[in-house]
Amino acid sequence: MQKHFLLIYEVVDDYVEKRAPFRPIHLALAEQAAARGELVLGGALADPVDKAILLFRSNSPEVAESFANNDPYVQNGLIRKWSVREWTTVAGCALKSNA
Numbered sequence: 001m002q003k004h005f006l007l008i009y010e011v012v013d014d015y016v017e018k019r020a021p022f023r024p025i026h027l028a029l030a031e032q033a034a035a036r037g038e039l040v041l042g043g044a045l046a047d048p049v050d051k052a053i054l055l056f057r058s059n060s061p062e063v064a065e066s067f068a069n070n071d072p073y074v075q076n077g078l079i080r081k082w083s084v085r086e087w088t089t090v091a092g093c094a095l096k097s098n099a
Contacts, residue, residue, distance in 0.1 A: 002057050004040070004087040004094070007064040009052040009073070010080045016049055022072040029071060030054075038063050040094050057094065061086065 012018065019026070033039035033056070042054035056064040064084045068074050074082060089095060 002059055004089045005056045005058060005061050005064045006085045006087050007042075007054040007056060007068055007082065008085065009054075009068075009082050011044070011050060011052060011073075012078055012080055015044070015078055018078055019073060022076055022078065025072045029067065033063075033067055039067070055087070055094075 030039055030042055038056050038058055040055040040057050042052070044052040054064070054067065056067070058064070061084045068079075068082050068084070071079075073079050
Protein backbone atom coordinates (compact mmCIF):
# COMPACT_ATOMS: atom_id res chain seq x y z
CA MET A 1 0.00 0.00 0.00
CA GLN A 2 1.31 3.44 -0.87
CA LYS A 3 1.69 6.12 1.75
CA HIS A 4 0.80 9.81 1.84
CA PHE A 5 3.30 12.62 2.30
CA LEU A 6 2.68 16.32 2.86
CA LEU A 7 5.03 18.82 1.26
CA ILE A 8 4.74 21.95 3.39
CA TYR A 9 5.99 25.28 2.07
CA GLU A 10 6.52 28.40 4.16
CA VAL A 11 6.21 31.21 1.63
CA VAL A 12 7.76 34.69 1.47
CA ASP A 13 5.86 37.91 2.03
CA ASP A 14 3.94 39.05 -1.08
CA TYR A 15 4.10 35.47 -2.35
CA VAL A 16 0.94 35.79 -4.45
CA GLU A 17 2.38 38.71 -6.41
CA LYS A 18 5.92 37.32 -6.62
CA ARG A 19 4.85 33.90 -7.91
CA ALA A 20 3.25 35.24 -11.11
CA PRO A 21 6.27 34.82 -13.44
CA PHE A 22 6.88 31.27 -12.22
CA ARG A 23 3.28 30.10 -11.91
CA PRO A 24 2.89 28.50 -15.37
CA ILE A 25 5.98 26.34 -14.85
CA HIS A 26 4.96 25.46 -11.29
CA LEU A 27 1.47 24.45 -12.42
CA ALA A 28 2.87 22.39 -15.30
CA LEU A 29 5.12 20.55 -12.84
CA ALA A 30 2.10 19.94 -10.60
CA GLU A 31 -0.04 18.69 -13.49
CA GLN A 32 2.70 16.27 -14.54
CA ALA A 33 2.95 14.91 -10.99
CA ALA A 34 -0.84 14.56 -10.85
CA ALA A 35 -0.90 12.75 -14.21
CA ARG A 36 1.63 10.25 -12.83
CA GLY A 37 -0.66 9.68 -9.83
CA GLU A 38 1.79 11.23 -7.36
CA LEU A 39 0.19 14.57 -6.53
CA VAL A 40 -3.28 14.23 -5.03
CA LEU A 41 -3.99 17.86 -4.05
CA GLY A 42 -2.04 21.07 -3.69
CA GLY A 43 -2.57 24.71 -2.94
CA ALA A 44 -1.85 27.71 -0.76
CA LEU A 45 -3.47 28.30 2.61
CA ALA A 46 -5.67 31.39 2.71
CA ASP A 47 -6.01 34.35 5.08
CA PRO A 48 -3.10 34.73 5.42
CA VAL A 49 -1.31 33.19 2.47
CA ASP A 50 1.72 32.12 4.49
CA LYS A 51 2.00 28.43 3.62
CA ALA A 52 1.18 25.97 0.87
CA ILE A 53 0.54 22.26 1.22
CA LEU A 54 0.82 19.55 -1.42
CA LEU A 55 -0.38 16.01 -0.76
CA PHE A 56 1.57 13.24 -2.47
CA ARG A 57 0.90 9.52 -2.75
CA SER A 58 4.05 7.39 -3.00
CA ASN A 59 6.10 4.72 -1.31
CA SER A 60 8.69 7.17 -0.01
CA PRO A 61 9.21 10.89 0.67
CA GLU A 62 11.59 11.20 -2.28
CA VAL A 63 8.72 11.97 -4.68
CA ALA A 64 7.70 15.05 -2.70
CA GLU A 65 11.34 16.03 -2.11
CA SER A 66 12.07 15.80 -5.83
CA PHE A 67 9.04 17.97 -6.59
CA ALA A 68 10.30 20.65 -4.18
CA ASN A 69 13.84 20.55 -5.53
CA ASN A 70 12.53 21.05 -9.09
CA ASP A 71 9.85 23.61 -8.24
CA PRO A 72 10.56 27.08 -9.67
CA TYR A 73 9.04 28.58 -6.52
CA VAL A 74 11.80 26.94 -4.46
CA GLN A 75 14.51 27.60 -7.03
CA ASN A 76 13.63 31.31 -7.21
CA GLY A 77 13.43 32.02 -3.49
CA LEU A 78 9.66 32.19 -3.02
CA ILE A 79 9.78 29.44 -0.41
CA ARG A 80 11.49 30.33 2.87
CA LYS A 81 11.52 26.76 4.10
CA TRP A 82 10.00 23.46 3.07
CA SER A 83 9.57 20.09 4.72
CA VAL A 84 8.08 16.70 3.94
CA ARG A 85 6.08 14.82 6.53
CA GLU A 86 4.56 11.37 6.27
CA TRP A 87 0.83 11.55 6.94
CA THR A 88 -0.76 8.44 8.44
CA THR A 89 -4.10 8.44 6.64
CA VAL A 90 -6.93 6.19 7.78
CA ALA A 91 -10.07 7.43 6.03
CA GLY A 92 -11.12 9.12 2.80
CA CYS A 93 -11.63 8.51 -0.88
CA ALA A 94 -7.90 8.92 -1.69
CA LEU A 95 -7.29 5.66 0.15
CA LYS A 96 -9.48 3.68 -2.25
CA SER A 97 -6.99 4.13 -5.08
CA ASN A 98 -4.12 3.10 -2.78
CA ALA A 99 -4.79 -0.63 -2.83
